Amino acid sequence: NQKERVLEVSRIVDGALRLSGSVQSLDPGVLENIKRTNIDAQDLFDLGLKAAEVGANTYSEIILALPGDSLKAHLSTVKTVMEAGFNNIYLFQLMLLPGTDMATDDCKRRFAMETRYRVLPRCYGHFEVLGDPVVAAEIEEICVSNATLSYEDYLEARRLHLLVTIFYNDGVFETLLKVIRQMGLSEFRWIEILLQSSIPPALAPLFESFETATREELWTDKSGLEAFVRQPGNVEKYIDGELGNNLLFSHKTQAITTYFEDLAEFARDTMQTLLSEADCDSEELFHFMDEALRFHCLRASHLFVGIEQTPSETFDYDIQAYLASDQDQGYETFKLPASRKYNFVLDATQIALIERNIGIYGTSPVSISRILSKVHVKKLFRHATLDGSGML
Structure with a gap:
């Protein structure tokens, strides 16, 4: 077949x-x-x-x-x-x-x-x-x-x-x-x-x-x-x-x-x-969603301007692990035993990709639109890393 x-x-x-x-x-x-x-x-x-x-x-x-x-x-x-x-x-x-x-x-x-x-x-x-x-x-x-x-x-x-x-x-x-x-x-x-x-x-x-x-x-x-x-x-x-x-x-x-x-x-x-x-x-679900939305905001921040910045925030859930998990694992199982601080970073490959395209197209809204027409936006999203550790 x-x-x-x-x-x-x-x-x-x-x-x-x-x-x-x-x-x-x-x-x-x-x-x-x-x-x-x-x-x-x-x-x-x-x-x-x-x-x-x-x-x-x-x-x-x-x-x-x-x-x-x-x-x-x-x-x-x-x-x-x-x-x-x-x-x-x-x-x-x-x-x-x-x-x-x-x-x-x-x-x-x-x-x-x-x-x-x-x-x-x-x-x-x-x-x-x-x-x-x-x-x-x-x-x-x-x-x-x-x-x-x-x-x-x-x-x-x-x-x-x-x-x-x-x-x-x-x-x-x-x-x-x-x-x-x-x-x-x-x-x-x-x-x-x-x-x-x-x-x-x-x-x-x-x-x-x-x-x-x-x-x-x-x-x-x-x-x-x-x-x-x-x-x-x-x-x-x-x-x-x-x-x-x-x-x-x-x-x-x-x-x-x-x-x-x-x-x-x-x-x-x-x-x-x-x-x-x-x-x-439920209150627990809304708390998880609030953290998830904050996670998405941070990983999409400073993608073209201020890329040297490293946003960070404390989370009660391991959102990244939840996204990587099997479909049948509920969000509740990803509650952390204690709040943890995560840094949202661009790796060397992402930085090189962004800088190369900015050098070609610039940073105007039209320029960024052209960059995103050639580079899948998810490839540019920042990675969440535990504060004080390597990338997860």
Whole structure:
């Protein structure tokens, strides 16, 4: 069985191989519309669960606004993939590629597809053609609504995408996700609570920036966008990163480098709601979560500016050991006999990696976003070491 062989290879290389379970959508109507009826949700579940058993890294890809898609159908797909145990869920807008059936006028009319245009990230610049200077950018067409998905629902789905990207992907808050799984609760329900909650004032600039950019990056008129790109100085705005960024990625970078402690507070408040709904909250659990969130804040601190600093704090739980433990070991077993002080350090390899990339790109927000597009953020997280000892 090919799937079993791939899983065995992933086990042997200890998670170095990433397994994909890309589905685009799991809604039967959508799959029929895009002529992709060979996807089986149960097979997806089996892959995700078996991959987790062997410690494989997994990801899935989902596309918003496919023909027949709706906010309900899209959320259902995200929920199913999340519950299947995939480590990362990459969420995309629907790009209409020239020459494909979906880009035809007939398909657009049939599904009442409304589209917009944008410059493709990193596909622009100054060129020379037959000796003449040319300013050019590759422009793509994006679907923002259809007969079953309103534009406002599209924006709501994009907000969900940002929350999944920040709070679920890459294990930025992996302790909370592990607690949710161990207690038999729904990770998707936590993301749903985040989506339904009012954004805290401290995080408002981040989420408002994302929504504004989501609206303003798209043009209704392709020729107008082409003319804008050709105007003097505008292509430089794309080159410098002022325009044309991957919005999910650039805002995740802002979240990690500027808003991490505020994200942790938002995570705590919404986790409290999730646990209260399930009637399984307790003072001990909240104390553990507070320590876990502080742990995550400290390991993500001073990654690019002030890297010579060594944050430290006293903990009652061994969070690092909890994260490395088997899934069936509860957080209670990691209570330390006495409080211990931990230092959060970067090792020599991390320092060299950070300094090399800063030397190439710089330390501006755009520069850091470019660095994180090339270096997995978890590779940069600080290590917790017991004060007065070597690295754990």
